[in-house]
Amino acid sequence: MDSAAPRSTSALLLLLLLLLLLRAERTRGAELTFELPDSAKQCFHEDVEQGVKFSLDYQVITGGHYDVDCYVEDPLGNTIYRETKKQYDSFTHRAEVKGVYQFCFSNEFSTFSHKTIYFDFQVGDEPPILPDMGNRVTALTQMESACVTIHEALKTVIDSQTHYRLREAQDRARAEDLNNRVSYWSIGETVALFVVSFSQVLLLKSFFTEKRPVSRAVHS
Amino acid sequence: MAAEQGVLFVGPWPGAGLGRVIRALLLLLCFAARGGTLYFHIGETEKKCFIEEIPDETMVIGNYRTQLYDKQREEYQPATPGLGMFVEVKDPEDKVILARQYGSEGRFTFTSHTPGEHQICLHSNSTKFSLFAGGMLRVHLDIQVGEHANDYAEIAAKDKLSELQLRVRQLVEQVEQIQKEQNYQRWREERFRQTSESTNQRVLWWSILQTLILVAIGVWQMRHLKSFFEAKKLV
Numbered sequence: 001m002d003s004a005a006p007r008s009t010s011a012l013l014l015l016l017l018l019l020l021l022l023r024a025e026r027t028r029g030a031e032l033t034f035e036l037p038d039s040a041k042q043c044f045h046e047d048v049e050q051g052v053k054f055s056l057d058y059q060v061i062t063g064g065h066y067d068v069d070c071y072v073e074d075p076l077g078n079t080i081y082r083e084t085k086k087q088y089d090s091f092t093h094r095a096e097v098k099g100v101y102q103f104c105f106s107n108e109f110s111t112f113s114h115k116t117i118y119f120d121f122q123v124g125d126e127p128p129i130l131p132d133m134g135n136r137v138t139a140l141t142q143m144e145s146a147c148v149t150i151h152e153a154l155k156t157v158i159d160s161q162t163h164y165r166l167r168e169a170q171d172r173a174r175a176e177d178l179n180n181r182v183s184y185w186s187i188g189e190t191v192a193l194f195v196v197s198f199s200q201v202l203l204l205k206s207f208f209t210e211k212r213p214v215s216r217a218v219h220s
Numbered sequence: 221m222a223a224e225q226g227v228l229f230v231g232p233w234p235g236a237g238l239g240r241v242i243r244a245l246l247l248l249l250c251f252a253a254r255g256g257t258l259y260f261h262i263g264e265t266e267k268k269c270f271i272e273e274i275p276d277e278t279m280v281i282g283n284y285r286t287q288l289y290d291k292q293r294e295e296y297q298p299a300t301p302g303l304g305m306f307v308e309v310k311d312p313e314d315k316v317i318l319a320r321q322y323g324s325e326g327r328f329t330f331t332s333h334t335p336g337e338h339q340i341c342l343h344s345n346s347t348k349f350s351l352f353a354g355g356m357l358r359v360h361l362d363i364q365v366g367e368h369a370n371d372y373a374e375i376a377a378k379d380k381l382s383e384l385q386l387r388v389r390q391l392v393e394q395v396e397q398i399q400k401e402q403n404y405q406r407w408r409e410e411r412f413r414q415t416s417e418s419t420n421q422r423v424l425w426w427s428i429l430q431t432l433i434l435v436a437i438g439v440w441q442m443r444h445l446k447s448f449f450e451a452k453k454l455v
Contacts, residue, residue: 030258030362033271046258116271121258129372129390130383147387154394161401165273168405172412179419186426190433197437201444208452 029054029122031162033061036068036107036115043104046123050098054123056081058105059088059166062173064113069106075099085109118166257285261356267343274365275404276335278397281369282307284342285360286324296358298324305359306345312336321345335404367397 036042048054060066070089072081074097081091081103095101107115140148262268272280286305287296307328309318317338318330332338344357370393376386 031365032258032361032363033273035269035271042260044258044260129386130376141384143384144387147384147391150391151387151394154391154398157398158394158401161398161405165401165405165408168408168412169273172408172415175412175415175419179415179422182419182422182426186422186430190430193430193433193437197441201441204445205448208449208454 029120029124031118031120033116033118036063036105036117038110038112038114039108041104041106041108043102044119044121045100045102046121048095048098048101048123050095052124053092053094054101054121055090055092056103056119056121057088057090058117058119059170061116061118061166061169063115064110066115066170068115068117069109070103071106072101072103074101120162257283257360257362259287259358259360262342262344262359263356264344267341268359269339269341270361270363271337271339272363272365273337274332274335275400276332278366278400279329279331279369280338280340280363280365282328282340282361282363284322284326284362286344287358287360289356289358303357304345305342308341310339310341312338335407366400367393 030044030046034042046054056072058068058070060068065085066087067085069084070081070086071079071083072091072093074080074095076097076099080093083089103119103121105117105119107113260268274280284305285298286303287298288303289296304321304323305326306321307318307326308316309328309330311317311332312334313336317333318328320328322328330338340363342359342361367390370390372386372390375381375389381389
């Protein structure tokens with residue numbers, strides 16, 4: 001038993017070392033929300049291995065007409081995706097070339113509206129929760145495959161919750177903007193109403209004040 | 221790589237110490253993102269902010285790594301010491317909940333106490349002004365929220381869970397996150413409804429008020445002008 005323990009642990013350590021070397025494929029991806037100022041461009045880069053599928057989902061949450069330009073370039077500089085003035089979109093691609101892929105969001109067409117953009121960039125498959133689970137020899141038991149099914153279903157639920165949260169944030173931003181605009185418009189119109197009516201009266205009075213000599217001559 | 225291999229062989233061989241070595245390696249696997257994370261470029265005085273809209277009692281873990289452009293070698297090298305990043309986290313009420321300076325590599329954690337939009341801002345604070353030399357700093361960033369922030373390897377080791385128990389634990393964490401998000405959504409929807417009802421009320425009352433003002437002003441105008449013309453003996 002004393003000799004068996006170091007052997008199994010050394011095997012485990014060897015496995016971990018192997019996984020460390022193989023780490024390149026096991027990336028999880030990033031989900032970020034950032035603010036893009038007017039006439040600005042923001043680029044993100046990620047290293048992708050050959051043959052790995054990656055996906056990019058993005059959505060504009062607040063700002064202007066809720067649209068943004070987006071393009072994705074491969075390591076050789078070719079544009080593999082380009083869209084202008086999109087509100088939301090989803091793009092998947094299998095990497096043919098190993099290297100750094102870049103995706104950029106551009107707000108250069110806008111002169112005064114800041115945009116808040118959410119994007120979700122996923123590379124490869126999801127890594128297993130314990131690194132040594134990836135190299136199983138036996139098949140999954142019924143319980144384990146049930147757990148995997150539930151996990152995938154819950155991921156779908158979380159994704160749709162994110163989708164609703166973003167849509168709700170967009171609608172709420174619009175509603176609050178509308179509320180503010182109604183206040184300013186009401187105050188402005190009341191002020192304009194008073195100004196116009198007083199100036200009307202004054203103007204009329206000034207007409208008749210000037211014509212006084214003429215009307216007195218008419219009367220007499 | 222050599223440094224990581226050093227960890228393998230320097231640690232004690234038998235017994236409990238080995239478990240710690242394995243755990244360290246597992247942590248390394250999770251956090252040593254060598255060439256695997258998303259990166260972007262940041263200027264010297266530039267401040268980059270990211271927004272996380274999260275429910276309350278949610279943990280957020282952020283890891284970053286910086287690299288500086290070396291003009292002589294024309295590539296990005298790991299940043300020299302003295303080049304740090306200042307991380308500032310604000311809660312939905314614009315109150316600062318984390319404001320700390322980290323080195324060229326850092327890890328920050330915070331837990332939200334109020335639901336809403338939290339803002340995570342990063343900017344560099346180079347002590348030597350010429351360090352950037354007009355170039356850009358490359359920042360590798362990874363932000364994990366809620367259930368994704370859990371380190372299952374650590375949980376498995378701490379609570380001594382089997383693989384199946386760990387999977388079930390992950391499912392429980394996911395369901396908790398879903399519940400929190402749904403409560404947050406209910407709170408947000410109520411705020412949205414309040415804003416909409418306030419707009420509705422405002423439009424209604426302002427319309428009535430403006431019609432009354434219009435009528436009142438018209439009446440005043442007529443009366444004022446009538447008395448004016450009577451004074452002028454035109455009517």
